[in-house]
Structure formats: C-alpha cells, structure tokens
Amino acid sequence: MPFDGVFTNSIVKELSEFVEGKIDKVYQPSKDEIILIVKKDRKNIKLLLSANPSFPRVHITYSSMENPKAPPNFCMALRKHILGGIIKSVSQVNFDRIIQFEIEGLTELGDAMQYKLICEIMGKHSNILLLNNENTIVDCIKHIGHNMNRYREIMPGADYVMPPVKGKINTLSVQKENIKSMLNKNVDITIESFFTSNFLGISKAFAKQICYPYESKKISELNNQQTEDIVSNFFHYLAKIKNGDYQYIIYYNHSLMADYYVFPLQEYNMLKPEYYSSPSKLLDTFYYHKDVKNTLKQKYKDLFKIVSNYQDRNNKKQQIYIDKINEYKNYEQWKIYADVLMANQYSIKHSSDNVKLENFYDGSIINIPLDSDLTIIENAQSYYKRYAKEKSSLEVISNQLEEAKHDEDYIKSILFNLKNASDVDTIEDIRNELIDSGIIKKKKIKNKKQKSEPYHFISEDGFDIYVGKNNYQNDYLTLKFAISSDIWMHTKNIPGSHVIIKSKKGQISDEALKEGAMLAAYFSQAQSSSNIPVDYTIKKNVKKPNGAKPGMVIYYTNKTIYVTPDEKAIKNMTLSK
Known part of the structure; x- marks a missing residue:
C-alpha cells in the first residue's frame, strides 16, 4: 500500500485548502490517532492524523470514532497549545512521507506562538510531534528514548531531528543532467532500485511504473533508447506531480480492495480500478473496515489470545489422540497371542522368553514374546488384559478425537466471528459465548441480554x-x-x-x-x-x-x-x- 511521497504530495495539496482554518476541537480516539476539527468558512472538517504502525496516514475523514472518557496526555498537550490556533501552512518535507502543519497558537500568557505539528508517516516508526518555535519537542504521541533509537531522541524537551534520508535527494529538485550522471554511477543495480535508493518519496510501486517494462533490468543492460524512455517517463510523472494531475484509484481483486495509488499502475492492469474524487475519500474508503477491525482487535486482544491458545491446545490434543490410536490400532494381536497360548498351554515348554506357534486363525507362524516369571496361562491372561485395555482405550480416544475435531470446527467459527466483528457489542456477545462454553473461566452473569x-x-x-x-x-x-x-x-x-x-x-x-x-x-x-x-x-x-x-x-x-x-x-x- 504505497502511501509514499507521491501520495503524501496529493494529500498536502488537498489539505492546503484549509490554510487559515481554525482548530476548533482536538480528540485522541486511540493511542496513536489524533482527530482535529478544523473550522473554515463556516464549514467543519475532521482531519485524521494516524501513527498506527499498520495503517499510518493523514487525511480528511468522514467516519465517526469513539473517544475515551479521559483524554490522553498528548491530546491534553495539543489542546493546551494549539486549540483555537490557526493553520498558517501545510507542507511536505523534502518530498518525503512527512507532513508539516505550521500553526499560530497561544502561550499560557495569551501571547502568539508559532508551533509545528509534524506527522511522520513511516510504518512502525510513524509518529506525531508538536514542536515550538525553537524546534524543541513539546510532546509526541510516541516517546522514543536513546535506548530505542541512537540516531535521534523523540521525547518532550529534546531538539527535533529529522528522520535520516540515507543519502537520498528531494525528487522534485532533480534535473535531467543530474539523473543521467547518477545513472552512470549506478550501473550494477536494477533501474527500479536506482529510483527507490536515490530519491526520497518513491515507492517500489511507483518505481516499477516509471521503469515499465524494464524494471528488473540492470542499468548496464539498458540501451540508450531504453534509458532515454525511462528518464522521459520519470520527468513526465514529475510534471504531473508538480501540477497535481492525480487520479485517485482503489484496485479491486474480485471483491476485495487490494491496493491504491494516485496513478494507474501497470502491475495492477489485471485488477479492477475504482476512481475517487479526492485522496481523502479514497483513504477513508480503503482503511475504514481495516481500521475498525484493527482497533477492535487491539481492544480485545485478550480474547484473540485466549481463543488462539485454546486452538493450539486442541491441535496438540488431537495429535496426542492420533498417536495413541496408531499405538493401539493393532490391539487384536494381543487376543490372538492369548488364544494361541491357551490352545497350546500343555504342549509349550516354558524355558525361553518367546515361543513360535501356529496361528490357527490364518495358519501363519507367529512369534509370541513371553514373561519368563509368569506361567503360560498367566502370560495369556496378561495378553487378554492388554487386549481389553487397548480396545477400551481406543474407543474412548476415538470419541475424544471426534469431539476435538468438533471443537476445532467450533473454534474456527469463533475466530472467524472475532476477526470479522465490526462493533463492540458483537465482541461482547462472543465473550459471553466463550464463558458459556467454558473456554473463559468466569462466573456467568445471570439474565444478561444479548446486545448486538x-x-x-x-x-x-x-x-x-x-x-x-x-x-x-x-x-x-x-x-x-x-x-x-x-x-x-x-x-x-x-x-x-x-x-x-x-x-x-x-x-x-x-x-x-x-x-x-x-x-x-x-x-x-x-x-x-x-x-x-x-x-x-x-x-x-x-x-x-x-x-x-x-x-x-x-x-x-x-x-x-x-x-x-x-x-x-x-x-x-x-x-x-
């Protein structure tokens, strides 16, 4: 899902319309998400800033979110410093996945103060930070100390340091002469890797589109015409980016949303595209169900763990039952041994630990182990007991295996229902079901009505x-x-x-x-x-x-x-x- 520098650029262009808007309300519905209600021209927009490690993003949202009763510390810090503030600018930093809001807020004494609200959209390293006019971190949604990140400390009171760029350059600043010189210095890598490793904000998906159909070729394998075509294609897209000439597309694989982007992508030409009027509407559509399910999964991860552990135990039980069934499946041989010993008890000279006798059931010769401390009759009785025990055990274990298989089907249905639950009431119903089934050890609440x-x-x-x-x-x-x-x-x-x-x-x-x-x-x-x-x-x-x-x-x-x-x-x- 390429929320890369290109997509970030499209979001920034959309949000720039709300410059001079007033931050009317601030909420923090989850540990890594902020909602800003921005008021401009008598209209309210709901701006979502998410540092979720799975779905980080920034966009206008049309979805409702439940807020906690007590606002978290970062939410309180934002309310203290930028509530009522005016958004003076929205910009993208170095064509990277970083969005910067410049906000004119107020100090505790009521004096004007310039703040920066920084959104770093970088997977598990995503963060939201509030900086003062000296570029000092006032607070951030995720605190990262030096013990977790040696390159930069992200804590209140620390100086803000930009994420490392690893030698990459701003894509929007590149010139045609520069790119040809850079190509000559990187002949041993693929043309796709050239773009992703040298330019900020370019994802693999976009690099493939620029280089199509030569994306897997090394630069040294390209002829002059192919190289010229790729460079021309790169600047063709660069012009579109600078002009904001975007198309907002979700790609469907059958009925499921597979990916999205702001340009048609050749690698998805077998998928069905659906077009949206803005990047925010695209993201709100794409992430809505994923976000709801992810939030519920985090909130009820104890249930997922209980059910998953129960499933693991059930799988282990089934394997034990199968092993025992394989061990006992030849139980009838013990009865044959006993019958043959009893039939030949007077003709056997018990002087060794085994005896070879004819199996009168099929005429074959069988070797029967004997316990030298027991008589022939006692050996036969021992085999009869073993036969009866294993036969009985096999019946019990077979029933237990069948029951475990039914439990497996049941627990699969529970996991399916949990993963697809779209509201709290449904999950609470599932919790009550687990209590009734004995999977969760908890006293049953009498007369508890089903909610969902x-x-x-x-x-x-x-x-x-x-x-x-x-x-x-x-x-x-x-x-x-x-x-x-x-x-x-x-x-x-x-x-x-x-x-x-x-x-x-x-x-x-x-x-x-x-x-x-x-x-x-x-x-x-x-x-x-x-x-x-x-x-x-x-x-x-x-x-x-x-x-x-x-x-x-x-x-x-x-x-x-x-x-x-x-x-x-x-x-x-x-x-x-």
Missing part, C-alpha cells in the same frame, strides 16, 4: 435476509427466528454466518436466493475466494444435535449454489436499520 443484532438486508425484490454476526445469533436465527418454510444458507464445509431468507407465503424468489448466497459467501472465511459453494435448504431440514456447540447444526436434502462474493454489490444491498 444480526445484519438485516432487503433483497432487490423485497425479501428480508438476515445474517448472524456470531454463533449466538446463528443459533437464534436458525432455531428460533426462522419458520419451517424459510430458507437457511451456509457455506459448504467453511466457517461462516448462518443466513436466513424469510419466505413469503412459502415462496422465495431466485433473486433473493442469489443475494442470500452472495451474503453467505461474503460473511465466511472464503470471502476472498471465487466460486464458493453455498448450501441451502428449507429451515425444517436443519437440526441441532443434543449437546452441540453454539452455531453447530446438521442439515439434509440441501442444494448447492456457487457464487463469487462482490464487495461492491454487498455494499449496494439495502441494509435495514
């Missing part, structure tokens, strides 16, 4: 379609909510949600069936696959075995429909409030 509700879609021709968000909801929809003539749907042998299509006078339209199957495939572990098998049958053919885990059912006389999930089509479906 299943998804409710309406098909194009007016049929109600319901989708469970967790196993409790799956059980409710299938066993209590649906009537016998409703259609029940689920992906075949794949963890996912139960889907119920409400019938009208016992009838379901083909369009509703198709949309229901699309929803069942989308809300399943196979969401990113194609031609997903979805089983469906009338509800009366679906039963829940006694003692089965939540969400686990059996069904019969079903049919199967194959669909490929389309995220855009899902979003266009009517979701009832």
Whole structure:
C-alpha cells in the first residue's frame, strides 16, 4: 500500500485548502490517532492524523470514532497549545512521507506562538510531534528514548531531528543532467532500485511504473533508447506531480480492495480500478473496515489470545489422540497371542522368553514374546488384559478425537466471528459465548441480554435476509427466528454466518436466493475466494444435535449454489436499520 511521497504530495495539496482554518476541537480516539476539527468558512472538517504502525496516514475523514472518557496526555498537550490556533501552512518535507502543519497558537500568557505539528508517516516508526518555535519537542504521541533509537531522541524537551534520508535527494529538485550522471554511477543495480535508493518519496510501486517494462533490468543492460524512455517517463510523472494531475484509484481483486495509488499502475492492469474524487475519500474508503477491525482487535486482544491458545491446545490434543490410536490400532494381536497360548498351554515348554506357534486363525507362524516369571496361562491372561485395555482405550480416544475435531470446527467459527466483528457489542456477545462454553473461566452473569443484532438486508425484490454476526445469533436465527418454510444458507464445509431468507407465503424468489448466497459467501472465511459453494435448504431440514456447540447444526436434502462474493454489490444491498 504505497502511501509514499507521491501520495503524501496529493494529500498536502488537498489539505492546503484549509490554510487559515481554525482548530476548533482536538480528540485522541486511540493511542496513536489524533482527530482535529478544523473550522473554515463556516464549514467543519475532521482531519485524521494516524501513527498506527499498520495503517499510518493523514487525511480528511468522514467516519465517526469513539473517544475515551479521559483524554490522553498528548491530546491534553495539543489542546493546551494549539486549540483555537490557526493553520498558517501545510507542507511536505523534502518530498518525503512527512507532513508539516505550521500553526499560530497561544502561550499560557495569551501571547502568539508559532508551533509545528509534524506527522511522520513511516510504518512502525510513524509518529506525531508538536514542536515550538525553537524546534524543541513539546510532546509526541510516541516517546522514543536513546535506548530505542541512537540516531535521534523523540521525547518532550529534546531538539527535533529529522528522520535520516540515507543519502537520498528531494525528487522534485532533480534535473535531467543530474539523473543521467547518477545513472552512470549506478550501473550494477536494477533501474527500479536506482529510483527507490536515490530519491526520497518513491515507492517500489511507483518505481516499477516509471521503469515499465524494464524494471528488473540492470542499468548496464539498458540501451540508450531504453534509458532515454525511462528518464522521459520519470520527468513526465514529475510534471504531473508538480501540477497535481492525480487520479485517485482503489484496485479491486474480485471483491476485495487490494491496493491504491494516485496513478494507474501497470502491475495492477489485471485488477479492477475504482476512481475517487479526492485522496481523502479514497483513504477513508480503503482503511475504514481495516481500521475498525484493527482497533477492535487491539481492544480485545485478550480474547484473540485466549481463543488462539485454546486452538493450539486442541491441535496438540488431537495429535496426542492420533498417536495413541496408531499405538493401539493393532490391539487384536494381543487376543490372538492369548488364544494361541491357551490352545497350546500343555504342549509349550516354558524355558525361553518367546515361543513360535501356529496361528490357527490364518495358519501363519507367529512369534509370541513371553514373561519368563509368569506361567503360560498367566502370560495369556496378561495378553487378554492388554487386549481389553487397548480396545477400551481406543474407543474412548476415538470419541475424544471426534469431539476435538468438533471443537476445532467450533473454534474456527469463533475466530472467524472475532476477526470479522465490526462493533463492540458483537465482541461482547462472543465473550459471553466463550464463558458459556467454558473456554473463559468466569462466573456467568445471570439474565444478561444479548446486545448486538444480526445484519438485516432487503433483497432487490423485497425479501428480508438476515445474517448472524456470531454463533449466538446463528443459533437464534436458525432455531428460533426462522419458520419451517424459510430458507437457511451456509457455506459448504467453511466457517461462516448462518443466513436466513424469510419466505413469503412459502415462496422465495431466485433473486433473493442469489443475494442470500452472495451474503453467505461474503460473511465466511472464503470471502476472498471465487466460486464458493453455498448450501441451502428449507429451515425444517436443519437440526441441532443434543449437546452441540453454539452455531453447530446438521442439515439434509440441501442444494448447492456457487457464487463469487462482490464487495461492491454487498455494499449496494439495502441494509435495514
């Protein structure tokens, strides 16, 4: 996901429209995100500054975020120094992934003070810093001491030091004569590496586009015409960047968003592009669901850890059971040994630790080990006991293995529901389910009402379609909510949600069936696959075995429909409030 210097440049150009805007409110919804409400010309915009290590970015957002009851320290520092301040400029530093806001704020005495709010968008090293007019760090969202970074200390009171550029130059300042000279000094590297290692703000994706179709060739392997074409292409894009001639594109792989950029990319010519009117709308669309899921995952990481540990223990148990089954699978030989010994007890001279006798079951000669301290009858009885013990153990262990496999299917459904949860209430339902299942050791809260509700879609021709968000909801929809003539749907042998299509006078339209199957495939572990098998049958053919885990059912006389999930089509479906 190339949030590189080029994309940063497009964001800065968009945000420059809000110069002279007033910072009206400051929030910190999470440990590494800041929201600034900027007011200009009687309009409010919500500006997101994120130092999230997975999704760092800066853009206007249209999404709502829950704020903590008590603002964190960095939020308090921003409110103290720049709340009510005026944004005097927005700029990009050295064409790198650094955005600088110059803000005119107030000191504690009410005097004007110039501040800089710096956003460094650099993966796990991302940070947001507030500097005073002497370039001293007032505070930052992540404190980095010398023990963590020898090059620069990022702490309140320290002088601000720019991130290292590693010998790279500002892309916007390069001249044609300079680039040809630089090419002659780097003949042993690929042309793609030349651009990424010498120029600030150029990602691999953009470098490939500049060099296409020669990106993997070494500079020494290029002829003069190829080199000239690449240099011309570079300055062609440079002119577009300087003029702000961008296209804001999300690339879709089937129904899933794969990547984004501000120029069409040859490497994605097999993917489906979708165009947006601004870089902020693109980023808000691309990161919304990823951000929600990531925030929930961080907030409820204890649940993920508990379920993952339970899954690991279950896998180890299954392996132990399989090893024991392999050890006991030949248990019948002990009965054969005992029977043969008993049949020959009077003819055997017990003077060694084994005896060779004919197996009267198949006529073969078998070698039977003996315990010299026991009589022949006692040896036979020992084999009978071993036979009975291993036979009994094999039955018990086989049942335990079957139960562990059912647990494996169940825990996969729990993990699927956790990873796809989009709100706090759904995760709390899953927590309660884990308590009921005994996976979490905690006293059950009596009469605790289920908070979240299943998804409710309406098909194009007016049929109600319901989708469970967790196993409790799956059980409710299938066993209590649906009537016998409703259609029940689920992906075949794949963890996912139960889907119920409400019938009208016992009838379901083909369009509703198709949309229901699309929803069942989308809300399943196979969401990113194609031609997903979805089983469906009338509800009366679906039963829940006694003692089965939540969400686990059996069904019969079903049919199967194959669909490929389309995220855009899902979003266009009517979701009832």
